[in-house]
Amino acid sequence: MTRHGERQADFAYQAVYRYMINLINEVSTDARVKLPSLRQLAVRLNVSISTIQYAYSLLEKEGRVYSVPKSGYYAWPITLRAQQAGDGDLLDRLYAASRRPGMRVLSGDEPALLASLDGTLLRLERELVRQYPRPLQPWTQACGVWELRAALAARYTSSPTRCWQADDVFIGADLRSVLDILIEVLGLRGTTVIVESPCDWLVLRLLQHAGVRIVELPWLSERRLDTATLEQHLRDESVHLALLSSTVSLPSGIAWTPDDRRAVAHLLDHYGCWLLENDTSGELSFDRSQEPLRDQVNPERLMVFSSFEKVLGLEAPYGYLLSRHLNGELQRQFLLRSFRLSSIRQRAIARLYQSGRIDRHLCTLRDQLHAQSIHTGQRLEHYVGDQMTYQMPAAGATFWLEANRAVDMREVFQRLLARQVVIAPGELFSLGGLHHQHLRLSHTFQGQSELDTALLALSDALRQAQIG
Template sequence: MILRGERQADFAYQAVYRYMINLINEVSTDGRVKLPSLRQLAMRLNVSISTIQYAYSLLEKEGRVYSVAKSGYYAWPISTSPPVGGGDLLDRLYAAARRPGMVVLSGDEPALLASLDATLLRLERELVRQYPRHLQPWSQPCGVWELRAALAARYTSSPTRCWHADDVYIGADLRGVLEILVEVLGLRGTTVIVESPCDWLILRLFQEAGVRIIELPWTPEGRLDRVTLDQLLHDEPVHLVMLSSAVSLPSGVVMPASDRLGVAQLLEHHGCWLLENDTFGELSFNAPQTALRELVNPERLIVFSAFDKILGSEAPYGYLLSRRMSSELQRQFLLRSFRLSSIRQRAVARLYQSGRIDLHLRVLRQLLREQAAEMGQRLDEHLGDHVTYRPPSAGSTFWLASTRAVDMRQVFQRLLAEQVVMAPGELFSVRGLHHQHLRLSHTFHGQPNLNSALSALGEALRHAQMG
């Protein structure tokens, strides 16, 4: 199967994606199935390894495949139920989410309410006519200049806090970008402080790289313990601190202005780098907060984010901004040889340049706010005193805490029998935090089974009480 051709290279990942869907659907065994490695598929399909990784990342995000450290990618057949008992909890969640008929409340996809996928594809068709293939550069390993410049302009806030196109790097997906950061920052074997709860993608990636993770939990009042942070920065060989730009998810906490300033001062005092997660930075329901990056030393700052949370699945690229280590970053992106669609990137750039992104964000934030309010009413109605929660300030999920001690894995398993998938809180920690929490999506599109799913959750929490 040859995917390279006169126009195919830009869209090779789409053909790889379709090939993998067919391959997964052909699986008919009763156990989990190991899929071909990146290198095997690259040789089989005659495309780059990064193109294969890009397609795999889309499949992983959809819950069709999952990765196992130092082993590869796996898929369960659609007809096969995940193991009832043991096994990796995240693997079981992914497997359950792709089974037919499941009410999936475990996801975190804000753009499900309003994506720009159709607009992107339309722009792409127009740009194909404007940019014949023979006029396109053969390789732009850090991303096309138009999109890098658009992002640099968006993140610039003053003459001293400005970014340039050369400070922006675009990769196939967020995981690929973070893997490059691990290499460039030399994080293997080092100590990193992360806010907790923290996205499981980031936690898994750091674990696979041998990073020592110190979790700094948010308090029930929605604050970071600055005294503990100060002590950790003083006592531990901390390489960097990773925090959200404005709103921390899944907890939905907006850091108070005084806390942001205090954290910035601590980082400056200890000369520590900030790795800022801006994935949800533009999805705050209310007036935008001053991002943490506006308060810290820009010479010890790296920002990372992705487009899919606000644009949709047709823009899965991840990106980072950094003023430092440009030669090493360029080298790593060149080594990865990401073969990204230059036309698709230009289409995304047009959305920024035209102001279409800002119009879209206003609509999306309003829809998310309305969905969150409706979900809050349903939670109060169906779960009553089983859970407590803080109304979310951004994004598409609720972070619920059980009011009584429960076995949350038992809740998870009991819900699977009711064809409901939720995300247990332990997935968002590496040291046993959040066992009494769970994350639920509120982008349910008027799901007709939502009320029964929430009632089933209430029953599962009641049956799983301990003591």
């Protein structure tokens, strides 16, 4: 393949994305519209299924489409979304509102908005294309290129007993696809999984759709994990695994204490429970002395998942998994998915790790996130300090707030939509009816005047939605 051909492969998803936007914009009915399948579009546009899947993932994240398990992708017309009020799925309504023109979107969690490496990645790719005019690796590298897998293995290795090899690393099109494969390989349907609460809605819904029994383990008001309840579940139930954060639990923004970390590791080991560690925000902790949970638990019952997107930006959407077990079945499932990920882009990401550029970028990003959180905290105190309780986050790009008085948070959500502001109600982060008095708010929102307008609208909505 020529250099031009390689670049075409790299950015095929952008052409697919534009095609899908036009296809969605043609929808003019008042009913949900099913979109072509991955395979149909791959044949129609002469690209790989993984390219189609990535484009769909972007569209789903933007709220233009949504997926139904075992059915496919669907689109709602923007005009219909704008008319939706209190009906329908809350997450669908949030995604739809986020795409309406002129909305102030404070519902997201995108740390790399403050400092992405998209431009650096593109420059590295151009260098690699000049250096290697032919395809670097065959497309049959279903689990990712060796250089990137080796770089990740080295980064996660912390001692001779806590070490990883390139063959233990699996790279997929995005985080959703990696977790789908993991759920399939582990055979989680019908099993019990403990998750911390609040928990990312992507993880919750994937487990729910897979038929997993989810036990939510709440973080207590004193910013400690409820280890007594954890022990009770481990003792009294057949728990397959626990899904917990590595250093800081988001969206709560609570960092593990050394005592909690040791207590949880001891309980998991005592009861023989596996840990599936969520490391998607592990490197965004403002305290770099924070030790990840994985360095405390039994390495023989450990798996880790993460993605590049929160640190590098939208041009690095890949998700990845580290596992020293079930590798044959994982390789088979990745091969069946036929991911055709750009070898050039993966190598560019690998060079970021090998050169140390990723560490310099992380220092800058963490500093900017920390400074932005302090600024947003000051604005929150000014506008809603007497209406909401919150703690300064220990990592990432969001605040987790709780109403001081009982409010109907769905009404708050709707009132804010009318003022062109989008927040993420807390109930989205639970399947068991928790967090109805909470909301998640992004602090990477740009523009103080816009932020002040949004927070003033939030204050009004909280007052108007009080219960009793």
